[in-house]
Amino acid sequence: MNNRRSAMAIPLVLIFAFITAAMLMSLLFIGTETKNQNKITLYNLQAHYLALSAVQHLKLKLQHMPREVRIAVEPGQPPDTNVFEHIVSSINPIRSVIHFEGGNFDPSYSLFAADAPSDDATPIRGRYEFVSLQADATERRFVHDSFIATVTAAVSCGCGPDPCPRCSRHPNGMPYVVTISERIYLSRD
């Protein structure tokens, strides 16, 4: 009887150690996972605002040149995408201010730095571009036509000139991509 009781000690200790280790490992895993999730949320949010910037850029063109755009995307005709080729952050003539990559990207950028950052500098490395503007026949109305505009934006994790392993696996070094589609109505006048 005595021998049997003492033999229980090792299994009990092992079970206790296993439960404790499992608990600690799960806590560690949850912490690491949440940390990664926060980072991914931030990068996706940065890409989201760049994509919204592309939508703003596209709407600006539609607002000031509705007829030119209308001709280019006449329903039933193949769209003339050249009209929109300037809606790209990287090759845009305003390049110095809304170019979010290359020499403009500054990993140490901060609005709290002792010296005010340059207007051309950017704290995130990314780009946005126009993808398509397609007529939507299902929403055709009496005085206006409906189009689905699609834009995309991508950002990196903020790594400097030497991309991190995750960013370097992507062709342009920007793995966090957000694509936005928005319905736009153009008047037929």
Next chain:
Amino acid sequence: MELLSKRGAPTKNTKTGLGLLEVLVAFLILGFLMLPVFGFLTYTVKDAEKLYTEAFAISHARFVMDTVMFQVPWILLEDGDGRIANIRDPRDGDIFDDPEIGDSVNHLLRAYLNRLFGDQTIDFPFSTDGIVECPMGFRYRVRLKCVTIGEPHLEHLDIFDQDAIPISWLVPAHPTSGEYNVMKKLILEVMWSNIKGEDPPATFQGRSARINSIQLVAVRADLEEYR
């Protein structure tokens, strides 16, 4: 007699039980083993606080950026000193020839901006720099920079085509600056300390383990037609 000796066995029971010394030693060993466990738990709680502050900063940055992108009228956004933007109505009360209405707009803006940049006294023109506090007591410094993409960055509206169209053909000049522009670049930074109740510094003093920051960038176009 034999039965008694078998059944009684008082000496046997004493041998199988645990003595005070054994219990104390067991607790001591257990205590030593639990020390790193409790240390790890403390670290996890602190780490959870850090993750919470990150999540709050991201959430607040999104709130500010959405508001500035889609709620604050275009004409109110001004470049400021190159680091902190200004928000003000350049028309004041002149639109109705009534200075009281101008004051009302300022009161509205003050209430509005306190939600974005913290509950503090901000004077006209309102600067986009302030401190907000989360429910757990951590403090975050929020700052917004605005860069007008117009003169001198862009003399013509060649965002549309290489055959430039002067911006002045399309939009009116800004009432205060007199510049023509149709786009603004917005850069938002939220900086916070991992220590509860500590104000993040107004000026960056080099990288530190307890100071964190996140940034968002967006471009806003002048899509308003009320002017």
